Amino acid sequence: MTKILFSDKLDKCVERWKSAGLTVMGPVQRANIKTYAAVEHASEFDFGLILTDRSIKDLFFPQTEPMLRYTIKKDAINTDECLPPREQRIIFGARACDASGMAIDDPLFGWDYKDEYWFQRRNESVIVTIACTNADEFCMCTSLKMAPDSTKGSDVLLRPLENSKGWQVEELTERGREAFKTIADLLQEGSDTAAPVAAVAEKFDLDACVAWLQNPENFDSKFWKEISMRCIGCASCTYLCPTCHCFDIQDEGDTYSGIRRKNWDSCSFALFTLHTSGHNPRSTQSARWRQRIMHKFNYFPSKFNANSCSGCGRCSRECPVDMGITETLQEISKLSQ
Ligand code: SF4
Numbered sequence: 001m002t003k004i005l006f007s008d009k010l011d012k013c014v015e016r017w018k019s020a021g022l023t024v025m026g027p028v029q030r031a032n033i034k035t036y037a038a039v040e041h042a043s044e045f046d047f048g049l050i051l052t053d054r055s056i057k058d059l060f061f062p063q064t065e066p067m068l069r070y071t072i073k074k075d076a077i078n079t080d081e082c083l084p085p086r087e088q089r090i091i092f093g094a095r096a097c098d099a100s101g102m103a104i105d106d107p108l109f110g111w112d113y114k115d116e117y118w119f120q121r122r123n124e125s126v127i128v129t130i131a132c133t134n135a136d137e138f139c140m141c142t143s144l145k146m147a148p149d150s151t152k153g154s155d156v157l158l159r160p161l162e163n164s165k166g167w168q169v170e171e172l173t174e175r176g177r178e179a180f181k182t183i184a185d186l187l188q189e190g191s192d193t194a195a196p197v198a199a200v201a202e203k204f205d206l207d208a209c210v211a212w213l214q215n216p217e218n219f220d221s222k223f224w225k226e227i228s229m230r231c232i233g234c235a236s237c238t239y240l241c242p243t244c245h246c247f248d249i250q251d252e253g254d255t256y257s258g259i260r261r262k263n264w265d266s267c268s269f270a271l272f273t274l275h276t277s278g279h280n281p282r283s284t285q286s287a288r289w290r291q292r293i294m295h296k297f298n299y300f301p302s303k304f305n306a307n308s309c310s311g312c313g314r315c316s317r318e319c320p321v322d323m324g325i326t327e328t329l330q331e332i333s334k335l336s337q
């Protein structure tokens with residue numbers, strides 16, 4: 001027997017979690033944007049989406065946020081540190097690629113400096129993932145050695161029932177068990193069968209790609225120019241990516257007061273590496289695209305033992321010129337043969 005959550009109980013669950021002080025969030029469509037956001041009622045969730053346009057990263061690492069406010073007086077500089085507001089949250093209906101993306105970035109944000117903005121939100125969030133039963137041509141979790149029902153980064157995994165009436169419940173972490181204690185009486189024991197997970201074809205040979213990237217002779221290959229010629233450097237791929245994590249810190253204000261903000265940045269931008277002298281070590285778009293691929297599949301894994309990609313496919317799905325990680329790694333796979 002397995003624990004089952006029937007869909008007709010979900011609104012009660014939302015009420016229960018809200019009464020317990022949790023903000024309930026999940027996949028929604030708002031103003032034509034498919035994203036994760038807070039809901040009041042279960043009817044606001046859109047579980048029919050294969051994937052939201054915006055990734056779950058937005059909930060842990062917002063596009064912009066204040067770090068401190070400062071005032072400068074004749075004899076003193078005053079600063080007030082800003083941390084995110086305290087908020088216990090349950091994110092219901094994440095996808096496995098998004099949840100695993102957060103776990104991929106944990107070591108990065110805790111490496112030489114512990115990023116309190118990231119870890120406060122990570123520690124205050126319960127991620128409830130729904131295994132995918134549908135995929136589109138851009139999904140590629142299996143190419144990254146993951147699966148539509150991977151558990152990495154999730155606190156609870158739900159498997160949709162074959163009869164579409166609810167989900168099998170698998171509590172994975174203590175935090176997940178605590179959140180589901182609140183709704184224990186709304187769950188039922190049952191033997192309802194789970195629907196098969198989506199069939200996601202493997203699109204490239206990851207090991208062969210990594211070996212090619214690690215070969216120093218390929219750093220200056222003409223391949224980089226050919227593959228990235230049409231990139232317009234818009235950064236959609238990095239901004240929508242659950243694992244891309246680059247940011248810049250800027251002071252916004254005048255001589256006497258202002259706010260220090262943490263803002264997303266992107267290796268796709270020429271300004272990202274521009275030196276004050278005017279020299280830019282990545283002066284071409286092809287050098288910037290090479291950096292993105294090398295970072296995700298060579299440098300990051302050598303430091304953190306995981307690829308900086310969870311296979312969500314957003315970079316290819318949303319690229320205005322139909323580029324993306326998939327195409328690049330498919331071409332590298334061919335070069336490796
Ligand atoms: S690869 Fe596509 S999405 Fe990414 S920066 Fe280039 S044009 Fe934009």
Ligand code: SF4
Binds near residue numbers: 313
């Ligand atoms: S690199 Fe592309 S496929 Fe990989 S996690 Fe980022 S957006 Fe998704």
